[in-house]
Amino acid sequence: MRGLLYLLLLWACVPSWAGHAYAQFGDVKYPGTFHHFDYVNPDAPKGGELVLVSPTRLSSFDKYNPFTLKGNAAPGLSGLVFETLLTGTLDEPTTAYGLLAEDVSVSSDKRSVTFRLRAQARFNNGDPVLASDVKYSFDKLTSKEAAPQFRTLYAEVIGAKVIDLSTVRFDFARANPELPLIVGNLPVFSQKWGMKEGVSQPLDKIVTDLPIGSGPYKIGRVVFGRDISYDRDPHYWARDVNVRRGLFNFDRITYRLYKDNTAQLEGFKAGEFDFIQSFVAREWARAYTGKSFNSGQLIKRELKHGNAGDFQGFLFNTRLPKFQDVRVREAIGLAMDFEWMNRQLFYNAYQRVRGYFVASDFEATGLPDAAELALLTPLRAQLAPEVFSAPVPMPPRTEIDPASGQSLRDHLRQAKALLAQAGWTYREGALRNAQGEPFTLEFLDNSGAMGRVVTPFAKNLEKLGFVVNYKVIDFAVLQKRLDVFDFEIISNRNVGSESPGTELMERFGSKAAGTEGSGNFMGIQDSAVDALLEKVISSKTRPQLITAVRALDRVLRHGHYAVPHWYGGVHRVAWRNGRFEQPAVTPRYYQPEAWAVSTWWATRDNQATLAAETRGQP
Structure with a gap:
């Protein structure tokens, strides 16, 4: 198998995979004989406890199933209880090594990938992990029983086929070098999870049944809805496997929610x-x-x-008529005084987010170069002229800037003009449209932490005539409203990526905009954006990926779908x-x-x- 892969490697002229690993671009760092990852202590002792809080806004949980739409799953489940065919590393952005799978091979036409499972792989009930479990997991996650983002993620995977007890193949709709990584990251669970009297239950009916996964931990003590502990499995099957050596050393990991x-x-x-x-x-x-x-x-x-910089910002729900004019969205963004906030609120700890891929190779700058123009020119009829003629939009500085000579007051004047062009003028004490309706803005938050940010922003918006409301609600209520896109403006953060790809379809794609529970909160439905997303996921080299993502960043920023926040290094x-x-x-x-x-x-x-x-x- 490894000899065949080596020949295919030479045939493709791209060093993209090895038998024990798969790399989307470039070389695989660790050879098949490696003992452990460089950033771990392979002799770390086992024992003790680590007590954490959820890194998200989660304030309670009501299920042990992280794969369905309704409800809030307990923190830690995905990383501690469930495992995948391949596992990524913390020192390579686009390479994954065999975890449940000991061998990965990509077909010569790159339209399929085959995984051979490790013979010692076991679920926490002692059952072997079989190819049929992998197929079962894929079929469940791509059904309507699972959260819709999985169907988006695996949209180009035709299906999974069991070859024998320990071998499974995934077939692809087209050649896409990211797809082996995507299916390699498929969470695998037992067909027995949620089984009642020998009959499998729909995935969305599995709520508080204890998961049957293959990970290093099992669920331990629970104060349901508030605290949850995971106990290290003393019989964990992969404790001596190279990709797990020196990892997951605590006997107990506990999450407390506040x-x-x-x-x-x-x-x-x-x-x-x-x-x-x-x-x-x-x-x-x-x-x-x-x-x-x-x-x-x-x-x-x-x-x-x-890491690449995280994107964070106030997101507009463009499904609402009042946010569908790009001039309105740009005008609202002009009212944010980031420099004042950074001095008075943030202790000068942050830099302004400029776009969706800040502080990375993928961030658009200046005017489009020749490589970007090759992608953008065929879309000219669908794009604003400014995409070609003007530098990529930068968040305005709101202190007097020697480069521009403009201040916040100048930006508010510009915003007023944009609003007037869009049909909104100040009269009778508020910003109103032709029908006399006032322009209201509602910022939703679940913790109250954004209040000190929204307050000065609202004062500037009120100078333009907006009627601003800041509303704090419980996270569970907020999540339900986000799932059905029942909001006007929210604050959201996306973790930066060293290799953005298919997940962007879920964030910016037109299909996701109409799918409840998707991550396209902004409701972007743009054929040009969709075309550029196709270029991103079909990139065969890293330079191609960089160009495609930069072109996407440029188009999104000209769309003013969000008011960028800030990031730290x-x-x-x-x-x-x-x-x-x-x-x-x-x-x-x-x-x-x-x-x-x-x-x-x-x-x-x-x-x-x-x-x-x-x-x-x-």
Whole structure:
């Protein structure tokens, strides 16, 4: 098999895969004989506990199934309980190595990929992981029983076919070098999960049945809706496999959920949990202080990383008529005074988000170059002339800028003119359309953290005549409203990617715009955007991918679908001292929680504490 793959490698003239791994672009870093990843300690001791909070806005949970639309799944399930055919690394952006699968091979026409499963792979009930389980998982996730984003993600996968007990093949609608990575990341679960009297239940009817996965942890103690613990499986099948050696070292991982940021931070200071990431600069500067930090009981660090910048912004729901005119959306964006916010609220901790792929190779700049024009010119009739004639839009600076000589007042005048062109003028104390209806704006939030940002933004918008309402609701209610696109403006963050691809169809594609539960919150339905998305996912080399994503970024930014927020170049993290140790090597691409959960290990005191607690249990 490896010899055949080597010949195909030469035939394709692109170093894209090896028997033990698959790489979308470039070389595979680790050879088939590698012992462990460079960023782990292969001899890390097992034991102890890590207590966390959810890194998302989740304030409660009501199910153990992370694959369906309704409800909120407990945090940690996907990464701790379920596993995939391949696993990515924290030092390569577009390469994955065999986890459940020991061998991966791509056909010469690149229209299919075949995986051979490891003989020792087991679910947590002791059953072997079979090719039929892989097919079952794929069929369930692409059915209407699962959340709709899976159907978008696997849209170009024709189907899965069982070749024998341990071999499964995925067939593709077309050659796409990202597809082997996409199906390699398929979460696999047992056909017995949710089975009642020997009969499989629909996936969306599996709610609180304990998952049957193959991951290193099982669900342990639960305070349903509030806290959940995962206990390390002592019989975990992959504990000595190279892609898992030195990983998942804690005997117990617990998540505690809190109703708001204030309660969460006070809980951390009180020792209720061990590790937290801060997303609010003001809190980081003013609230992560006190005796516990001064004494060293709590450690506070800004950790460097090589990740692409995250996109964050206020998103418009363009399904609503009042947001369908691009001039209106641009005008609203002109009212944000980021420079004032950065000085007064953020302690100058941030830079302004410029586009959807900030601080990466994929960010559009200036005018389109020749490579971008080759993609954009066939779409000229569908695009605004400015896409070709004007530099890519940059968020306006709202202090007097020597380069432009403009201030916030100038930008508000420009916004007023744009609104007038769109049919909105100030009269009778408000901004009104031809029918006399006032222009109202509702910002939805679940935590209240955005209040201090919306307040100065609203004051500028009110100068233009907008009637602004800021509404705080529970996260569960917000999630339900997002699923059916029942909102006007929300704040949202997308984690940056070193290799954007098919997930962008879910975020910007026309089909996703009409699919409840999708990530296309902005409701973008644009044939030119769809055409560029096709170029992105069909890119065969990294230079092609860079050009396609830059062209996409350019078109989206000219569409003014969001008011860009801000980003930072470091992870702000705090943890309890004396309980953990870290590997000597910090990876390049990582999120703090996943890095801590997977590569850190407990000190002897930590291990002793959990051991004593366990002995005291009945």
